[in-house]
Amino acid sequence: MPIRPSARTRTPPHFSIALALAALSFPPHAASAQATPPAAAAARDGSHDFDWEIGSWTTELRYLPEPLTGSTRWVEYRGTTEVRALLGRRANIVELSVSGAAGRIEGVSLRLYNPQARQWTLNFASVRNGILTPPVTGAFDGKGRGTFYGLDTVGGRTVLVRFVISEVTARSARFEQASSPDGGATWEVNWIAVDTRD
Template identity: 50%
Template structure:
């Protein structure tokens, strides 16, 4: 039995429009305002840091301490208070993360205790459990790109990796690796 020609066109149009609609829905990111909710609390932090990034140096130092992540604005913003130290000294600072609902992405701003001003923001989002954020900054008077990635092996163990590029993103040099382990209260 053959269907009328009009029905074939309708079935064909439906077959084409369903995948197209599914693709459009998949391409539109969902509300991501709670992407950082997993991180609220206190974390033991181990940082491995390259001393002189983008100089050819491969000298690294280790620092240990804590990160305390606090929710603001019903989760649409949060702060990270970092306090780490080691033989190379102490690093203390605060990161402010803000969710832009219209762009469906986050911005990350950082201020160290010593500098007293915010760095240029990084922008990005989480996809498939991985956060990736990009921005521009300066290092030793030259313009660089910054990439910051977040992955969590478990709900209680996360890795934060920062890399710099001075050739428009053709090559990236990792300069900061932090492994955070959740501290249980009590």
């Protein structure tokens, strides 16, 4: 599942999330508690952590189109997600196509594994603008939960983004994205998707 589509510009993460947080003067706890992956995740080979997802899925998606404004208006979509393996499953590509009363979302996510860092990068592009966004970066914990962090700009503010993949089984998984305007002290969820298959 890709990162939510956005017409906003992401801040390029040319440096680690921890350094980015320090540069933005976020509270010190944010860099240590929120952006540093667990040591266990850094020590394991996660190059096949997405193997379970290869194939076709039915996607139920809820999206908060006005994040960090106090809005509680969610929009709902339903459609499909197709995941194909690349490079011996050390990379994959995700095609999302969902629709609902609010319209249609179509996009692609390219995921790449970095064997030196033992982390994945998730990169998303929407057909609305054709721009590949900077990645969120992170890892799975070996228990089926993946956590990824990046930076985004929402309403002119640089915010921390957290993308979590959880509740993974052979037939379902949950994807959640949240934004934090205060370096990880508080989070607002703006994207929830549940994928299922027979």
